[in-house]
Amino acid sequence: MAQVVVVTGASAGIGRATVREFARRGAWVALLARGPDGLQAAAREVEAHGGRALAIPTDVADEAQVEAAAAQVEAELGPIDVWVNNAFAGIFSPFLEITPEEYRRVTDVTYMGQVHGTRAALKRMLPRDRGSIVLVGSALAYRGIPLQSAYCAAKHALQGFQDSVRAELIHAKSGVNLVMVQLPGVNTPQFDWVRAHIDGQPQPVGPVYQPEVAAEAIWFAAHSKRKEVVVGAPAMQAVVGDKLISGWLDRYLAKTAVEGQSGEPIAPGRPDNLFEPLPGDHGAHGRFGAGARTRSPMLWASRHRGPLAAAAALGGLLLAGGALARRR
């Protein structure tokens, strides 16, 4: 029996790469996003791998639409095994230039969209006592950066949400896992369609990874019992750095990350996808592919941390044994 997987934000970027990752491993995939062109293209990719696809146009900010989509998936594909909360909307702007309506919209999609998805999945998984829910997070769930206050706040909120719900699941001795994946910068179409109140074209800060690296991490997280999977050294640096030198990072980012996130002059009338999807199939990749990393040694080490710890312990024992033998 094929695994039944729901991916939100399945039409483009990391969601699209995640759809491919699950489909190539034989899953049936329900695709939730708004734009029909990207949804149909993603469905064709699932079918090309021999799986069943179910494209459901959904705005994740609307709880009723998410709940209806979950019901349709279970009716047409069967019990949901994995739910990946990935959809997002953002805005690059100084805080005071974001209108209350824009700020609420980013929060409704990027934070509440994942809450709605978790609710719809958990309601169905809890009685069966099995299933996996993935929250797609970011290094920015730990470390806020300038020009992205609404997005960083939404990702921080998800971290607190996960702590609470995970503790409830453990208290209930539930077999359902809720895991969060903290991603580094990724080469996706987002930089071309996020809303922007800045003069330059939005661009990522620091090194970027290809979306396939993120998709692999999401697949791994969905099949683990872990709380968190951090992808890439830059994400780990942000997580640890914020704990140790948060105040210094405020000053460092003030110097580097305002101009650093703004590229060539922005085209007048540039469209964005904050309230409505853009037409066309935008695929998984953005325009920062040159130099984008295709592998994460840190993710590899995280995936193999059991054998690595055992090898390190064995190495330590051998060294200690050798030292003891020399003393004698």
Ligand SMILES: NC(=O)c1ccc[n+]([C@@H]2O[C@H](COP(=O)([O-])OP(=O)(O)OC[C@H]3O[C@@H](n4cnc5c(N)ncnc54)[C@H](OP(=O)(O)O)[C@@H]3O)[C@@H](O)[C@H]2O)c1
């Ligand atoms: N790219 C990065 O640098 C990066 C770094 C760290 C974390 N992440 C995380 O990775 C996830 C995906 O990011 P991405 O870069 O792949 O984004 P993206 O390229 O902008 O793709 C966003 C996806 O979400 C969908 N979407 C947007 N608004 C929606 C709504 N209201 N309802 C349903 N679907 C909606 C979009 O499709 P439609 O427009 O067709 O609905 C699209 O499929 C996000 O959670 C993001 O926070 C990304």
